[in-house]
Amino acid sequence: MSATTLDGVFSMGQRTLRVPYALHAENRQRLVKRLVERALPTVGAADHDHWVLLEGGKATTRHATDHEHVFRQESFFQWCFGVREPDFYGALLLSGESYLFVPRMPTEYSIWMGALPTNAQLQTTYGVDHVMYIDEMKQCLLDRGPGKHVTLHVMHGVNSDSGNTHAPPSVVSDWITQPDKSFSPVTVDASSLLFEEMSACRSIKTEAELRVMRYASLVSSRAHVKCMQLVKPGMCEYELEAAFLHSAYSEGGCRHVSYTCICAGSGANSAILHYGHAARPNDGLIGRDSMLLMDMGAEYHCYASDITCSYPASGTFSPIQKVVYTAVLDASKTVLTALRPGASWLDMHILAERVILSHLLEHNIVKGGSLDELVEARVGALFMPHGMGHLIGLDTHDVGGYLTKNPPRSTLPGLKSLRTARLLEEHMVVTVEPGCYFVHALLDASVPLSEEYVNLRKFLNLEKLRDELDLVGDGKGWGVRIEDVVHITADGYELLSCVPREIEDVEAVMSGKSWPALDAKWQSMLQN
Structure with missing residues (x-):
């Protein structure tokens, strides 16, 4: 001992x-x-x-x-x-x-x-x-x-x-x-x-538990910022994993991480939702035009953090990267504003889909119906096949999602991937993680899928995706995910993670500037 x-x-x-x-x-x-x-x-x-x-x-x-x-x-x-x-x-x-x-x-x-x-x-x-x-x-x-x-x-x-x-x-x-x-x-x-x-x-955290989760999220946020400042084209993805692990352990005492690190920065890796597994061990070479998706969280006293940052390897967002990133960031902000006790997690997922689809519709990436029709048809599942977030605590995907007294799991595309359909309660801690991905298996008509997904492809503007954006084809595609750890309060939410989100802030930190908001929170945590 x-x-x-x-x-x-x-x-x-x-x-x-x-x-x-x-x-x-x-x-x-x-x-x-x-x-x-x-x-x-x-x-x-x-x-x-x-x-x-x-x-x-x-x-x-x-x-x-x-x-x-x-x-x-x-x-x-x-x-x-x-x-x-x-x-x-x-x-x-x-x-x-x-x-x-x-x-x-x-x-x-x-x-x-x-x-x-x-x-x-x-x-x-x-x-x-x-x-x-x-x-x-x-x-x-x-x-x-x-x-x-x-x-x-x-x-x-x-x-x-x-x-x-x-x-x-x-x-x-x-x-x-x-x-x-x-x-x-x-x-x-x-x-x-x-x-x-x-x-x-x-599923309901005490103030003592929240204190540990704030710490784990701040340690993780600091490690993410270090990765943003370190990355450059030509590096291997695992170099960023190593940087995260070193920062979390050497500066935060976090011997464990909450899950296998996802450091996707090569080719279409950022469109692989659970990249980083044994067969794809963060070993790609980061390209200059790549969009990185960095999903990593440290664990302290077994309490988890789960944060995802997406940013361009070049340090500057291209026009199409701005379009997709802005769509996801808008979805994140809209959902955060709607969080409060009594809110339906199912509704939060659909809200995120609606915001993302509105941006894709505006840029002619999807077509064939109004925004309401696209949402109703479940087109959002083609671009965000995972759930919009989950309970988090002593496990990354914490228990309590589908208990006997809770609403049952949906059977619809996208919604069936939700890890809970509960109404939010005060002192729950959840992740908010909308994403938009161009996944070869979902978008390319040559890939056989179940009928429920195949029927959604008619809403895609394949010409724009394939010819103008070069996003359809084997080995092509990429994705953006923005994920924060959020405490549900009596009248809204408390953000436990603290990383740059606005495009100008991301680009500034990637250029080597500090992130003062995080520095202030970290000093306050150490003093208390």
């Missing part, structure tokens, strides 16, 4: 944010309050206890080797406890009492990994009521109250972004299958209850 955690505060050292572990105590209190308000049967009964049992992330190795990955805590466990180490369990009673259960390590462990913290130190650091060993956990449940029945609530639910199932703790299955009559007073609730309630809690 690092010395920086022994005072009940997470920190990566000098000049980095100090995060009190009281943040997680507050989260635990919120969860208990929510579960009690659900009026679960037998809550408060003298002969019954309700426990929440969570399993922390596991230490893993690369395939069959002994190469250990850098550990990052499982997000639900992080939200509740903030524990840095792997292989822990945590428990919470509806009375508010909290437990951590830790692996019992051999003394030889300290030879290789450093001195082992005592259970008392862990209790002080993480601010929990009890710390015990994992091999004592089962007996702890039984000893809490002789004659009492215990309902053990565990995680079980499907992540609506990945489709993966959050399975109950593995130890619970072992207990259930063991022929141990002493454990019969324990009932395991593996319904979706805990998953739904914790996800609902996580």
Whole structure:
């Protein structure tokens, strides 16, 4: 355990944010309050206890080797406890009492990994009521109250972004299958209850959480500005990824990034929505006429940032780059102005599409109908196939998007890619990320697609796209995305990211000038 955690505060050292572990105590209190308000049967009964049992992330190795990955805590466990180490369990009673259960390590462990913290130190650091060993956990449940029945609530639910199932703790299955009559007073609730309630809690941020997210976004903003000042034609895309990673870690203490960096600056790479994956590892050569799309975010104490900047490699926007960038910037500004509690996220997406299509219609890039007809026909999905944004927190695509009580996912082109269709609530944090892309697979009639997309191609002015703008064809195309991290306030929004957006500001920073708005926010963050 690092010395920086022994005072009940997470920190990566000098000049980095100090995060009190009281943040997680507050989260635990919120969860208990929510579960009690659900009026679960037998809550408060003298002969019954309700426990929440969570399993922390596991230490893993690369395939069959002994190469250990850098550990990052499982997000639900992080939200509740903030524990840095792997292989822990945590428990919470509806009375508010909290437990951590830790692996019992051999003394030889300290030879290789450093001195082992005592259970008392862990209790002080993480601010929990009890710390015990994992091999004592089962007996702890039984000893809490002789004659009492215990309902053990565990995680079980499907992540609506990945489709993966959050399975109950593995130890619970072992207990259930063991022929141990002493454990019969324990009932395991593996319904979706805990998953739904914790996800609902996580979608609304506390002030302590917002403070960490402001920090992560400012660290990321500073790294983005450094990339803007560094870029020049002839560089490799990965050089900008390296610059971002170096800035986020060396100046902000962010060891992890929120997702794989997207540094698209070569040819049509900026029209590949999730560029940067293993088969396209940011290895292109940045061309002089390229439009860069830089989507990168740092993570601090597991809280994410997600910022995208788009700008020309030359440092000066060409006429067509100005047209597309202005369309996306106008969409971003219009959506930001409309954000407030009660606003429909579905409506925000459609609003962004409307603004972008109005610019494309004005420049004769689309045709064949009025603006209303184009919006109704879902033509916007040809140019912005992804959702306009998403919840963000301990995960880049944070939980809470499609819970049981939330509006269902749309089946229409573009709208079905939205990661939530909820009404906004105060203290949600979302990304606002409109984009306009000229994607070969969507625009070129020679590429077979489903009928819903093929029918939209009739609205394209292919002659202008192909002949005048040279945007249609294999290996051609590019895109613009503008993405900010936004906190929903009682009467509007707070922008957590701080990067140049206006064309004149982008060009000025790319020429080497400073970005005073960010400098002021950063100094204020360090002082507070």
